[in-house]
Amino acid sequence: MIYLMCFILFSIGIYCILVKKNLIKIIIGIGIAGYAVNLFFILVGYRAQGRAPILAQDQVIQNMVDPLPQALILTNIVIGLAVTVLIVAIAIRIYEKYGTFDITKIRRLRG
Amino acid sequence: MNKKIKQPGMTLIVKTITRLTVGLILLYGIYIVTHGHISPGGGFAGGVIIALSFIHLMLAFGKDLALRKLSEKLAAFFESFGAIMFLTIGLLGFIGGYFFFNFIFKGKPFNLFSAGIIPLCNIAICFKVGAGLFAVFVALILLKVPIKKE
Amino acid sequence: MFELYILLLFMILGAIIAVEIKDLLSSVIAVGAVGLGLSVAFLILKAPDLAITQLAVEILCLIILIRATIRRDIPTLNRRKEVVGSIIVLLFIGGFLFFAYLALKDLPSFGHPIMRVSQNYLAEGLRKTGATNLVASVILDFRAYDTLGEATVLFTAVIGVLAVLRRIGRKKVDEVVKEEDE
Numbered sequence: 128m129i130y131l132m133c134f135i136l137f138s139i140g141i142y143c144i145l146v147k148k149n150l151i152k153i154i155i156g157i158g159i160a161g162y163a164v165n166l167f168f169i170l171v172g173y174r175a176q177g178r179a180p181i182l183a184q185d186q187v188i189q190n191m192v193d194p195l196p197q198a199l200i201l202t203n204i205v206i207g208l209a210v211t212v213l214i215v216a217i218a219i220r221i222y223e224k225y226g227t228f229d230i231t232k233i234r235r236l237r238g
Numbered sequence: 239m240n241k242k243i244k245q246p247g248m249t250l251i252v253k254t255i256t257r258l259t260v261g262l263i264l265l266y267g268i269y270i271v272t273h274g275h276i277s278p279g280g281g282f283a284g285g286v287i288i289a290l291s292f293i294h295l296m297l298a299f300g301k302d303l304a305l306r307k308l309s310e311k312l313a314a315f316f317e318s319f320g321a322i323m324f325l326t327i328g329l330l331g332f333i334g335g336y337f338f339f340n341f342i343f344k345g346k347p348f349n350l351f352s353a354g355i356i357p358l359c360n361i362a363i364c365f366k367v368g369a370g371l372f373a374v375f376v377a378l379i380l381l382k383v384p385i386k387k388e
Numbered sequence: 389m390f391e392l393y394i395l396l397l398f399m400i401l402g403a404i405i406a407v408e409i410k411d412l413l414s415s416v417i418a419v420g421a422v423g424l425g426l427s428v429a430f431l432i433l434k435a436p437d438l439a440i441t442q443l444a445v446e447i448l449c450l451i452i453l454i455r456a457t458i459r460r461d462i463p464t465l466n467r468r469k470e471v472v473g474s475i476i477v478l479l480f481i482g483g484f485l486f487f488a489y490l491a492l493k494d495l496p497s498f499g500h501p502i503m504r505v506s507q508n509y510l511a512e513g514l515r516k517t518g519a520t521n522l523v524a525s526v527i528l529d530f531r532a533y534d535t536l537g538e539a540t541v542l543f544t545a546v547i548g549v550l551a552v553l554r555r556i557g558r559k560k561v562d563e564v565v566k567e568e569d570e
């Protein structure tokens with residue numbers, strides 16, 4: 128059930144990418160889809176009544192959550208930021224050249 | 239009134255609060271990086287927080303003061319330094335046998351100086367992420383977009 | 389896990405607002421709310437490293453997106469909506485969700501992961517690396533190649549931004565460049 132809600136969040140991002148005509152809206156759609164994917168990985172690795180995967184002094188912790196998806200997503204978050212910055216830079220150059228964020232007009236101007 | 243407009247940056251309130259908080263933010267970032275192998279945190283989070291402290295300075299005081307503290311050339315140098323340091327740590331692992339071998343003595347757990355190469359790798363990644371994001375932000379700020387009339 | 393459902397509902401609501409609102413600045417702020425909700429969700433799911441990173445990254449992302457949208461007098465797009473295209477996209481998403489529902493039945497249920505690889509990491513992480521934060525031991529010792537690839541991607545992205553936004557060697561505003569020069 129909770130997986131399905133995560134997929135709904137992902138499909139909102141996909142809808143935004145496919146339907147909207149504004150470049151900033153498309154960047155926002157990519158960001159929302161990325162958030163949903165990050166959340167899905169962590170949801171898969173969660174263990175019921177789990178503890179964070181950090182050892183404590185003088186006690187033995189039995190049920191830790193899965194550290195492997197957390198490590199993968201930790202790199203993915205920073206990569207997502209870098210990719211977002213790259214797309215924003217390209218969008219600013221497009222605005223500088225054409226004076227608009229509307230992708231249909233950009234295609235027409237290109238000829 | 240004219241003198242205030244010419245000054246770069248935000249108002250006096252923002253500048254005073256920034257003067258108080260920006261050092262604490264930088265210190266918190268360094269803490270997060272150096273304790274990354276004992277407690278939550280690590281190179282990625284600490285690097286982003288250190289970059290945010292310089293960006294905070296730039297947003298409050300204007301770009302000249304922040305660039306005097308950490309110029310573009312220095313940021314580029316730090317990013318390359320981080321990348322080369324990370325690769326060097328990886329290559330030094332061939333002493334023990336394979337790439338990224340944990341060749342330093344591991345020490346006692348729960349101490350600051352433990353876990354071999356992991357704190358050094360954290361520092362390298364912190365240099366790389368922080369300097370890279372700061373350079374990107376400077377490039378975005380310095381670009382003046384001429385408003386084109388249709 | 390009741391609070392997690394409420395948090396996910398909040399995130400879905402924020403995402404819908406961010407997609408459908410007309411004003412771009414409000415849209416950017418709504419996506420910031422979604423990201424901060426994601427940070428709290430990571431904290432509930434026992435991933436404190438990710439919560440710190442997501443919080444810092446979200447603030448930086450918000451600053452950059454606001455930098456991109458502010459002071460651009462964007463004409464609100466009041467064109468007629470393309471009904472056919474939207475319906476096709478909605479049908480596609482419905483099919484996607486249906487097949488996702490079928491596929492999710494094969495996953496292990498929520499809260500009971502398999503953890504075949506991670507058992508090894510959890511059992512021997514402290515002895516082999518000496519780091520008590522097991523996530524750090526995974527990203528920098530067991531799977532350091534991932535971090536190397538991440539560093540490469542970040543370097544490429546920074547170089548790409550600096551190349552796209554460069555000021556040297558660009559055409560001036562009034563300069564006319566011939567075809568063969570370009």
